Amino acid sequence: MSRRNTASKSAVLHLIQQSDCALSQEMVADRLRTDINRSTIYRILNRFVEDGLVHRVVGEDGRQYFARCSGCTPEVHRHDHPHFHCTACERVECLSEPVNISIPAGYRAQFLNVTVSGLCGDCSSDHEKAPSAGGRKGLS
Amino acid sequence: MSRRNTASKSAVLHLIQQSDCALSQEMVADRLRTDINRSTIYRILNRFVEDGLVHRVVGEDGRQYFARCSGCTPEVHRHDHPHFHCTACERVECLSEPVNISIPAGYRAQFLNVTVSGLCGDCSSDHEKAPSAGGRKGLS
DNA sequence: ATCGTTATTGCGACAAATTTGCATTAACTT
DNA sequence: AAGTTAATGCAAATTTGTCGCAATAACGAT
Numbered sequence: 001m002s003r004r005n006t007a008s009k010s011a012v013l014h015l016i017q018q019s020d021c022a023l024s025q026e027m028v029a030d031r032l033r034t035d036i037n038r039s040t041i042y043r044i045l046n047r048f049v050e051d052g053l054v055h056r057v058v059g060e061d062g063r064q065y066f067a068r069c070s071g072c073t074p075e076v077h078r079h080d081h082p083h084f085h086c087t088a089c090e091r092v093e094c095l096s097e098p099v100n101i102s103i104p105a106g107y108r109a110q111f112l113n114v115t116v117s118g119l120c121g122d123c124s125s126d127h128e129k130a131p132s133a134g135g136r137k138g139l140s
Numbered sequence: 141m142s143r144r145n146t147a148s149k150s151a152v153l154h155l156i157q158q159s160d161c162a163l164s165q166e167m168v169a170d171r172l173r174t175d176i177n178r179s180t181i182y183r184i185l186n187r188f189v190e191d192g193l194v195h196r197v198v199g200e201d202g203r204q205y206f207a208r209c210s211g212c213t214p215e216v217h218r219h220d221h222p223h224f225h226c227t228a229c230e231r232v233e234c235l236s237e238p239v240n241i242s243i244p245a246g247y248r249a250q251f252l253n254v255t256v257s258g259l260c261g262d263c264s265s266d267h268e269k270a271p272s273a274g275g276r277k278g279l280s
Numbered sequence: 281a282t283c284g285t286t287a288t289t290g291c292g293a294c295a296a297a298t299t300t301g302c303a304t305t306a307a308c309t310t
Numbered sequence: 311a312a313g314t315t316a317a318t319g320c321a322a323a324t325t326t327g328t329c330g331c332a333a334t335a336a337c338g339a340t
Contacts, residue, residue, distance in 0.1 A: 004287055004336045025327080037290045042327065044288090060253060062202035062297085063326070082241045087250065099239060101222045101256055106265065110227065110258035111200060116241055118250035125246065144307045144316055165297080177319045182298065184317090202326080203297070 003047070008036045012044045013053065022057050022065035022083065022092035055079045057092055060117035065092045082114040088123035143187070148176045152184045153193065162197045162205035162223065162232040195219045197232055200257035205232040222254040228263035 003009075015031055016023060023031070025041050036044075045066050048054040055077075057065040069077060082095045092115075099114055118124075155171055156163060163171070165181050176184075185206050188194040197205040209219070222235045232255075243249055 001287075002337095006288065006336075008289075038326095039291080039328075040289055058198060058200060058202050058255075060198060060251060062198050062204065064202065082243075084243055084247060095241070095243065097242060099241060099254075101235070101239060101254065102237060103222075103224055103235065103256055103258075104261060106261035107224060108259040108264045109256050111256070113200060113253070113255045113257070114239075114241065115198075115253045116243055116249050116251070117253070118243075119248040121244060121246035124248045141316075142308090146307075146317065148318075178297095179299075179320080180318055187317095 003051070007034075008040060009044055009047075011036070012041065013048065016048070016054055016066060017068045019068070020093065022059075022067035022094065024059075024063055024065050028066075052077055057083050057094075057115070058113050059083075059092055060085045060087070060115055067092070067094055070094055080112050080114075082116055084120060085115050085117040086120035086123055087117055088119055088126070091120055093120070143191070147174075148180060149184050149187075151176070152181060153188065156188070156194055156206060157208045159208070160233065162207035162234065164199075164203055164205050168206075197223050197234075197255065198253050199223075199232055200225045200227070200255055207232070207234055210234055220252050220254075222256055224260060225255050225257040226260035226263055227257055228259055228266070231260055233260070 011032055011034065012028055015028060025038065025045065028041055028045070029036065029038065045054070045056075045064075048066070049056050052069070054066045054068055057067060059065050065083075067083075069079070078098065080098045080100070082097070082099055083092055084095055085092045095116075099112075101109075101112065103109055151172055151174065152168055155168060165178065165185065168181055168185070169176065169178065185194070185196075185204075188206070189196050192209070194206045194208055197207060199205050205223075207223075218238065220238045220240070222237070222239055223232055224235055225232045235256075239252075239254055241249075241252065
């Protein structure tokens with residue numbers, strides 16, 4: 001079951017590799033010039049995860065976001081970095097500093113998902129300037 | 141808009157405070173003697189989160205789990221501990237050791253969600269004993 | 281260059297998790 | 311005891327992600 005190259009696959013991969021933050025299926029669809037079916041995008045993304053090209057992040061909202069493996073070589077994959085999920089602009093970005101969680105003896109760790117949510121730099125300063133503006137979502 | 145005491149609310153709160161792991165809406169419903177409507181359970185849980193009685197954990201599956209604030213006093217709330225989400229038995233438990241994530245300057249952290257998933261102690265040893273058993277979900 | 285195999289796609293349907301509108305009920309205040 | 315309105319139940323809607331299936335197209339073999 002070897003992989004085949006298709007325009008859709010290349011387009012999605014390119015998008016994710018260019019992006020400086022993790023993308024949801026919806027974000028991918030929005031940024032593509034051509035229309036690709038929703039299920040197809042999901043399937044492409046899941047295949048990328050299987051193949052180790054991108055990693056999956058579960059956002060604070062429970063949705064899946066996909067990001068390139070920055071700092072990963074084809075040989076070494078480390079996805080133990082935190083993510084910052086901005087509750088205003090919805091950007092999910094990878095932070096660089098790895099985290100180390102110790103788990104109880106006898107447990108087997110498989111995946112790690114670390115997400116800090118709040119306001120990113122841009123939205124944080126927007127917020128200072130316009131504390132009572134209506135544009136943003138549910139932040140006091 | 142002050143809160144009112146109802147039997148449903150007490151029942152759910154009691155359940156969560158007794159539980160040693162985080163519970164989803166479904167788990168709460170299953171463990172209640174009386175039937176409480178699904179939306180009502182969600183609403184009760186969300187109110188508890190608002191009021192700082194319990195904290196919300198987003199599992200590896202993107203679902204919401206709710207846990208008592210263990211180690212929290214009414215004055216000091218710290219939810220910077222990791223969670224372990226067992227992919228076999230689906231238990232979500234709070235680990236004690238707090239984590240510290242540093243975020244870029246100008247960012248504002250609001251929530252932290254740290255989840256390690258894999259096999260908990262019980263399921264890990266089950267797994268050793270019966271590597272090819274059929275009962276568990278999608279683990280190689 | 282053509283053919284055959286089968287990975288990939290699109291589409292519709294489905295499933296699960298969570299939220300919302302609305303009428304009804306019931307806590308708590310006065 | 312009466313009034314106000316938070317809380318509830320129910321149904322419907324939303325959202326996110328998956329699945330089956332038929333049609334398409336990539337790519338190795340001829």
